[in-house]
Every structure is written in structure tokens, then in C-alpha cells.
Amino acid sequence: MAMVMTGLPGTSAPAPRCVTGFQIQVTHHYPPPGDTSCSGVGCCRTTISQGLPAYGVQLKDLNQTEAAYAGKGKPISSRLLSGAAFIVDREWFTGINVGAMQNSTFGDFGSPYRSRRSSPKVTRVPTVLEWWLDVKSDRDLVVLDPHSVSGWRCMSLNSFAANIGGAVNKVRCNCSDGYEGNPYIIHGCQDIDECQLPVYPCVHGTCINMPGTYRCATKKRIISLPGLITAIAVTAGFGLLFSLMGAAKITNKLKQRRAKKLRQKFFKKNHGLLLQQLISSNNDIAERTRIFSLEELEQATNKFDHNRILGGGGHGTVYKGILSDQRIVAIKKAKIIVQREIDQFINEVVILSQTNHRNVVKLFGCCLETEVPLLVYEFISNGALSFHLHGQSENPLSWKDRLRIALETARAIACLHSAASISVYHRDIKCANILLTDTLTSKVSDFGASRSIAIDETGILTAVQGTYGYLDPEYYYTSRLTEKSDVYSFGVILAELLTRVTPVFSSHSSEGTSLASHFVSHIRDNRFSDILDAQIVEEGGAEDAEVVARLAEACLSLKGEERPTMRQVETVLEDVQNSRVNLSSQITRVNRNATNDQPYKGSKGGEETRLYSLEKEFIESSEIPR
Incomplete structure (x- = not known):
């Protein structure tokens, strides 16, 4: 027996053929109960060619006995010819589903076969219908649209036509984002009211529907006039406070920069570089004498606090200081003197640093970052x-x-x-x-x-x-x-x-x-x-x-x-x-x-x-x- 699918007369597409070796009257061979291949023994399959406007199914006896079923005639007696033809999704018709279909078909040829089949009959199969519009033959359903990717849109406004399978002449219509309905009729795509959806789109605002979209507006708050004045005053106060803090910070940085430059100027003026060289060139002097920074001495004397004064004389004031290593020292802050005497200061420091006598106050170092250098002596209690x-x-x-x-x-x-x-x-x-x-x-x-x-x-x-x-x-x-x-x-x-x-x-x-x-x-x-x-x-x-x-x-x-x-x-x-x-x-x-x-x-x-x-x-x- 053979099954032949043919197109209607007048079509140019070739008719697919499916021939099976199943012979009912001669051999009475049935496919094995576990067969799921549909490989030609009692079962065959073929692919429907694309481009057919219609198709027909013929069951033909290999002995040339024919029976036709094209939707008009009646099937011949099952005693003469028996079989089934159906359209099914290609992805579905594999494996166990093939066996189920054979059980439904051959289970009617006697109880021995049915007894060997335990699967239930299959009365429905899935079918996928693939379709599209042809831009040439379906010109009444598509409209040229240069703004569209495919170059076409459908009858309804707010729609677009998408190419199918990469072919330029095959399109399928859809409504644009924010619209729904039938794109193949005029005004078929209608605006979706997103504000009426089950899930409210604006959590922290009010939803306002717009053509093809929506907008979330901030909820208006009713503020009383006194509250508004208070809010403005607080905001202005904080703004002024931050401005003053920023100005103070900038001013402080400028002061620090100027003070640093001034300290560097005094250091050079007081021959600091030369004194550094002289101290570093002699290990004995370097061990006993060092150059202090102004910051160290200010910290040691609590910024030359009046309560730290030990005494004073014609040449300056002596402060009690505590260095970072907890040594107690006497810091002499000299009075303003002429530049000529400042120039001789480095010689005096070098002489005192070289003097190592038990009855002469030890000179621990000096600071050259002030207009008049500071001297740091041992503290005599x-x-x-x-x-x-x-x-x-x-x-x-x-x-x-x-x-x-x-x-x-x-x-x-x-x-x-x-x-x-x-x-x-x-x-x-x-x-x-x-x-x-x-x-x-x-x-x-x-x-x-x-x-x-x-x-x-x-x-x-x-x-x-x-x-x-x-x-x-x-x-x-x-x-x-x-x-x-x-x-x-x-x-x-x-x-x-x-x-x-x-x-x-x-x-x-x-x-x-x-x-x-x-x-x-x-x-x-x-x-x-x-x-x-x-x-x-x-x-x-x-x-x-x-x-x-x-x-x-x-x-x-x-x-x-x-x-x-x-x-x-x-x-x-x-x-x-x-x-x-x-x-x-x-x-x-x-x-x-x-x-x-x-x-x-x-x-x-x-x-x-x-x-x-x-x-x-x-x-x-x-x-x-x-």
C-alpha cells in the first residue's frame, strides 16, 4: 500500500510521495509493538512542501486498487483498504509519540495486536500553522512605510510588519509597543491603558496614560505656608552654614599655605641649609643637636602658652616645653634683633653644639622657621x-x-x-x-x-x-x-x-x-x-x-x-x-x-x-x- 500526497491541479509544486511496504492482504505484517521509527514498515512520513495553496491525500493499493479521500468522497470499505493519514507537528512526531500513533491505528485489526498494546489511543495531534503575507500578492493588507525596518506596515496605524525568515517578500503584522488588537484592519491596534493594568506601574507617583506609553507624575504634597517658610528657612540656614564652613576651610588652607611659605623663607634666611650641612657633617654634633620644626615646639609649649614661661630677660623669653619623646626642655624665644645679629646666629649655634661641658647648659637644637631662631636647651629645675x-x-x-x-x-x-x-x-x-x-x-x-x-x-x-x-x-x-x-x-x-x-x-x-x-x-x-x-x-x-x-x-x-x-x-x-x-x-x-x-x-x-x-x-x- 502507498500513501501519496498531491497538490491540486494547476499547481507547479511537485507532489511529495510516501511509500510503505505494508501489505494487508498478502503478508498481514504489522510493525513491532515497540517500533517508534516510522521507517516504512507500516508507517511512513513526509514533509509538506511550502507554497501549496491546498493539498490532497490518496491511499493507493499496491495492487492498483484505489480509494480517495479528498474531503468530498467516502472512504472504501475497511475490508478492502484500511489506514490513516494526518498532519502533525514535526517536532512532536518522534519517539514514543510515533508508537502511540501506531497503537491507535493498528489496534483495530484484531484483539491479539490490541492486547500487545497498552498505550491509550491518540485521538488528537498538535499541528503548527506557519503563515505570512506576501507583499506582492497581499498588497491590500500592507502599506509602504519607509520608517519601518522591513519597509512595510499593516492596515492599522500603530503597527509594523516584520520580515519572516529573512525573506524580504514575507512579512507578518504586529501592533506597536503600547498597543494591542488586530493589525490587519483599519484602526485595529488600540492604545493600552497601562494605568489600568493589574500591577500599578507608578509605585511612588501618579500614573498618567499617554498614546503608546505612560508617565509617572510626582505626587503633589500640600504644604502649609508656615511649614513652607520653616522649610525654606532651615534650607537657607544649612546652606549658609555650609558656605561659611567651606569659606573657613578654604581660608584656613590659604593661611596654612602662607605660613608654610613664610617658614621656608625664614629657614633660608636663618641659614638653615648651611646649618643642616654643618650638623650632618659631624657625627658628634648630629647626635647632640638637631633642627626642630616650629610645629614641634608649638606643640611642646602649647603654642607658647603664658603659663609655660619660666623667665625672661633682655634677650628673650624662656618657656618650659615637653618634647614628643617626653624630654623636658627650656625653649628660648628671642626678641626681635637686627639682621646683622641673625646672620651671626648660626656661628653661635655651632659653637654651643660643639661645647660639651658639664657646667654649660646643653643645647639640644634650634628652630629656624621663625623670624628670630628659637633655641632648645636642657631644662634645669x-x-x-x-x-x-x-x-x-x-x-x-x-x-x-x-x-x-x-x-x-x-x-x-x-x-x-x-x-x-x-x-x-x-x-x-x-x-x-x-x-x-x-x-x-x-x-x-x-x-x-x-x-x-x-x-x-x-x-x-x-x-x-x-x-x-x-x-x-x-x-x-x-x-x-x-x-x-x-x-x-x-x-x-x-x-x-x-x-x-x-x-x-x-x-x-x-x-x-x-x-x-x-x-x-x-x-x-x-x-x-x-x-x-x-x-x-x-x-x-x-x-x-x-x-x-x-x-x-x-x-x-x-x-x-x-x-x-x-x-x-x-x-x-x-x-x-x-x-x-x-x-x-x-x-x-x-x-x-x-x-x-x-x-x-x-x-x-x-x-x-x-x-x-x-x-x-x-x-x-x-x-x-x-
């Missing part, structure tokens, strides 16, 4: 010698402590004068500049007026500077600063230690009496006991005090050439402290030292006076009985 001599100290200094303080101070000044390659003249030796530690060890401080001088020179012309009562008269009248100027000032300190009288005091005859002249006149009139501190007499130090008084008299000589050097002063004080000579020999030695000094001649000839040699001291000491 027990105050100045002037406080213990003339202040309200509960524990007056004993004679033994006074003698030791005088000796330590003399050693420090002598070191500054002669122990370095460049001599340093302090120029402001006074009790207020001699600090005492907790153990009453003396520390010479305040080198603001100090001047350096080459080792081969004996003096320097400079502006007179010092403290009234301690100032060398010869230096005052000649403006020539020598090492003997410090000797004179030290002589005043010796007089203070012996009498506990201030350098300038009020007497019966005068309101501003000089201790120096008053002391010398009493020594020369043999009335020393009248001005000697009674505590020294009580402690049994009168004899040693008379030797120190003769030494002070020599230091207070009006002529610098008649004064001893600080090295000579140091030697005499050492002898007194150690009680190595008796009173007469000590007095003789003091007078001899002053007499042997050569007068200053402005040349190297006076070097023997300034640099008192150890050899000369040894020879003179050997002549004095021990």
Missing part, C-alpha cells in the same frame, strides 16, 4: 643662683656650696675662653644666668649676647651689651669686648656669694649703689668683715672667704690688664676648695697672678696673658709653699 642668694629660698646656700658653685662656673667660663679653637665671650655673666640642678650643680646659660672670636685675637669692637651692675666699665667706655669683660662680671658674682647683696642696692648715701665699688672699697679699707655674710662666719669659712674676696677684688679691677684670666681664677678657687695653701700664700698668689699679666697691646703679644699655660701655672705653684 632648681632655678637660678640669684633666687637662692637674694630670693625667698627656705634653704640658704652654705659656704661650701657657694664655693663649689663659683668653681664650677669658673671652669665653664674658662673652657669657653680657651679650650676651643674659637673663643666665646659670654658678655652677660650674672647670677640670673647661672642655673642650679637638684644637686646644686651650676650650669652657665643664656648665650644670647655671646660673641665668638678667633683664637689669635684678643678683643673685638661691638655694641655694648650686658646687665647693669655686672657690666665691665672698660668695655662700657671703649666698646672693646675682651675675655676680661667676663672676668669682671664673674668678680661681681664672687662678691654676691660673699655678701648676699644684689649688684645694685640702696644705701644710706645713695639709692643705686654699685656692689662692685662698695665691695672693693671695704676690702681696701680692711673692713671686709663688715660686709661678709654672717652665715659664712658661723660655718667657719671666714679665712677662705678672705682669699676669695682678694680674688674678687682682682677681678673687679677697673683696668682689664690687671685682672686675672678665668683659668687663673679657676686655679685659685680649686686651691681654696681643697685647702692646699694657707691664707698668706693664697693672697700672695692672687696678687702675683694679677701682676704677671701683660697689658693688652692689640697684638699677639698679649696672647700669653689670655692663654694662661699649664707650664707657667706649674712653675708658679712650685714656688708657693704647700
